[in-house]
Amino acid sequence: MSVDPAPTLPDDCAVSHKRQSDINQRFGRAVRRRRREMDLSQEELAERAELHRTYVSSIERGERNPSLDNIEKLAKALDTSIAGLFTDYGIEVEGEPESRS
Amino acid sequence: MSVDPAPTLPDDCAVSHKRQSDINQRFGRAVRRRRREMDLSQEELAERAELHRTYVSSIERGERNPSLDNIEKLAKALDTSIAGLFTDYGIEVEGEPESRS
Numbered sequence: 001m002s003v004d005p006a007p008t009l010p011d012d013c014a015v016s017h018k019r020q021s022d023i024n025q026r027f028g029r030a031v032r033r034r035r036r037e038m039d040l041s042q043e044e045l046a047e048r049a050e051l052h053r054t055y056v057s058s059i060e061r062g063e064r065n066p067s068l069d070n071i072e073k074l075a076k077a078l079d080t081s082i083a084g085l086f087t088d089y090g091i092e093v094e095g096e097p098e099s100r101s
Numbered sequence: 102m103s104v105d106p107a108p109t110l111p112d113d114c115a116v117s118h119k120r121q122s123d124i125n126q127r128f129g130r131a132v133r134r135r136r137r138e139m140d141l142s143q144e145e146l147a148e149r150a151e152l153h154r155t156y157v158s159s160i161e162r163g164e165r166n167p168s169l170d171n172i173e174k175l176a177k178a179l180d181t182s183i184a185g186l187f188t189d190y191g192i193e194v195e196g197e198p199e200s201r202s
Contacts, residue, residue, distance in 0.1 A: 023173045065168045065169055068172060069122050069166050081193045092184055
């Protein structure tokens with residue numbers, strides 16, 4: 001007799017340690033790239049963004065699925081906008097998503 | 102004798118019903134504006150994005166703090182990119198964040 005799986009939480013309620021979705025990896029690489037461009041340490045970025053250093057570290061490794069308000073904090077701490085971060089740091093390389101059928 | 106508050110979860114682990122941060126409200130309005138432009142119902146958008154209709158509804162009301170992967174799903178379902186959604190639908194009106202001191 002099969003058992004239905006438990007209902008899953010919406011994604012933004014889930015702790016996403018170790019889950020590495022493509023968009024989270026691309027976001028992490030962009031944060032790292034922009035942080036290094038500004039010659040900031042992870043700790044300095046964390047302070048500017050009012051986030052924890054370990055959280056910034058796991059973001060950069062693509063291990064977190066950041067929420068919109070934290071994305072905004074990081075963009076501001078990196079002296080850019082969310083759109084600027086996504087456009088200029090390779091998160092959405094073509095500036096457009098993959099085509100939908 | 103005071104008691105330390107419990108450690109809080111990172112924001113992307115928190116259920117954010119009823120919390121209405123500015124960025125979440127601006128994001129919600131942008132999603133609604135683009136959805137209406139495409140003449141989609143909330144249910145149709147939810148189906149395209151593989152999200153629940155009530156989740157899309159609360160996003161549009163600014164009551165949720167969406168995670169990056171759900172932001173990406175919504176942008177794709179709205180036939181745009183994340184940067185496009187943020188640039189073209191008034192989320193970051195000036196294209197830049199408020200200045201930092």
